[in-house]
Amino acid sequence: MYFIANWKMYGSLNSLNSVKKVIRLSKKKKFKRAKIIYCPPYTLLNDFSKLTKKTRIKTGAQNCHELEFAGPFTGSVSPHMISSIGVKYIIIGHSENRFLGDNNLIINKKIISSMNQKLKIIFCIGETIKERKENKTTYVLKKQIIMGLKNIKKIDNILFAYEPVWSIGSGIIPKINDLQNQFKMLKKFISNRFKYKNPTLIYGGSVNQKNVILLKQINEIKGFLVGGASQNSNKFIDIIKKTII
Numbered sequence: 001m002y003f004i005a006n007w008k009m010y011g012s013l014n015s016l017n018s019v020k021k022v023i024r025l026s027k028k029k030k031f032k033r034a035k036i037i038y039c040p041p042y043t044l045l046n047d048f049s050k051l052t053k054k055t056r057i058k059t060g061a062q063n064c065h066e067l068e069f070a071g072p073f074t075g076s077v078s079p080h081m082i083s084s085i086g087v088k089y090i091i092i093g094h095s096e097n098r099f100l101g102d103n104n105l106i107i108n109k110k111i112i113s114s115m116n117q118k119l120k121i122i123f124c125i126g127e128t129i130k131e132r133k134e135n136k137t138t139y140v141l142k143k144q145i146i147m148g149l150k151n152i153k154k155i156d157n158i159l160f161a162y163e164p165v166w167s168i169g170s171g172i173i174p175k176i177n178d179l180q181n182q183f184k185m186l187k188k189f190i191s192n193r194f195k196y197k198n199p200t201l202i203y204g205g206s207v208n209q210k211n212v213i214l215l216k217q218i219n220e221i222k223g224f225l226v227g228g229a230s231q232n233s234n235k236f237i238d239i240i241k242k243t244i245i
């Protein structure tokens with residue numbers, strides 16, 4: 001099971017201390033199954049990388065520029081820069097970045113550049129509340145996958161993170177039945193399209209220590225992308241413990 005902490009634009013050097021608790025947990029035999037990945041802001045990536053170097057915890061970036069190496073792009077960070085400091089994962093296609101202008105075409109470029117740098121991709125897809133009300137969810141998700149993964153043949157290094165946009169930060173999760181159907185659809189679609197039997201699917205959106213008990217009952221869900229609750233180590237640990245009993 002994956003437990004991915006997306007810290008978004010939160011966290012300071014002081015936050016590193018609280019992560020030590022999670023490192024201790026990750027060393028326990030019982031939690032060997034937990035694949036924990038921290039995605040802090042760029043400013044903390046190097047520190048996180050060093051802190052977790054000799055542990056089973058991995059680090060990830062939250063976004064990148066579409067160019068692989070370098071260029072005159074003020075404020076941007078390239079996949080090469082990210083991988084060169086020992087970071088193994090990268091979140092691409094998060095709805096918060098789609099809102100800022102990342103369309104499927106740009107997302108596709110970012111994914112290809114990142115894969116060239118041997119980064120594992122946490123590929124976010126999800127429908128808005130408007131799209132859901134218009135019954136376009138399946139159409140939107142398939143389109144995001146088809147366009148985001150254009151010219152990509154192998155998906156062994158891609159985690160598919162289904163995050164309904166309306167569930168992010170709202171405290172609301174989809175009805176478990178609906179979610180189960182959505183995950184079944186996604187699994188079937190991705191397996192057929194990429195001739196890949198067991199794609200890794202995870203869920204994100206208001207995951208907490210309570211609803212994780214329901215969410216983990218969905219067989220297709222192989223982990224969680226956690227925002228708010230991951231910034232508090234006690235809550236994050238609780239989520240891990242409730243999932244892996």
Ligand code: 13P
Nearest residue numbers: 006168169205206227228
């Ligand atoms: P919340 O867990 O705060 O809803 O955020 C989810 C998310 O966007 C993770 O990428």
